[in-house]
Amino acid sequence: MDRYDKQILAILQEDATVPVAEIGERVGLTATPCWRRIQKLEEAGLILKRVALLDADKLNAGVTVFVSVRTSQHNLKWIRQFHGLMASIPEVTELYRMAGDTDYLLRVVVPDITAYDRVYKKLIQGAELADVSSSFAMEQIKYTTALPLDYA
Structure with a gap:
């Protein structure tokens, strides 16, 4: 895992809805190599799944x-x-x-x-x-x- 992978993971941990093109731009890659890296991270099991974090208070589970x-x-x-x-x-x-x-x-x-x-x-x-x-x-x-x- 190199610095690109770490930067990609950091971005996805903060917001998994960031478009691949924007992730690539932020880490210094074009969209295609960035997408390939994300796929490899998923295949390697580093990215387990992508979820939405909900507001416990608004769901009356605070x-x-x-x-x-x-x-x-x-x-x-x-x-x-x-x-x-x-x-x-x-x-x-x-x-x-x-x-x-x-x-x-x-x-x-x-x-x-x-x-x-x-x-x-x-x-x-x-x-x-x-x-x-x-x-x-x-x-x-x-x-x-x-x-x-x-x-x-």
């Missing part, structure tokens, strides 16, 4: 809850069941398996505490859990989907 989950079950059957449960709850927007005291960390988006309580009940009814701890975000200071490109 409350973010970080949920720490611990379990005493550490077997494949439980893992598959838990992962399936998480996939079935649209309010769970991120799910991480962790090292340390917490087994899983979830990011949940909802309109209010009542809606979160419904998610919480789905969680505790759908999986055998040792502990569930919830932290409500008071303010979002930084949010980005852009990955750092200096390590590529």
Whole structure:
């Protein structure tokens, strides 16, 4: 990956709707070689997909809850069941398996505490859990989907 690829990725991370000709102009390439580079980045799996980022507040999903989950079950059957449960709850927007005291960390988006309580009940009814701890975000200071490109 050279500087052109990094510049192209930086532009696409900010706005995937920028026309190829404009991307090429901004990085110093004509449209055709720029398009070929984008295609190669997609084929290589560096560009996974192009999406629209939505305004959570305008969609009445402005409350973010970080949920720490611990379990005493550490077997494949439980893992598959838990992962399936998480996939079935649209309010769970991120799910991480962790090292340390917490087994899983979830990011949940909802309109209010009542809606979160419904998610919480789905969680505790759908999986055998040792502990569930919830932290409500008071303010979002930084949010980005852009990955750092200096390590590529």
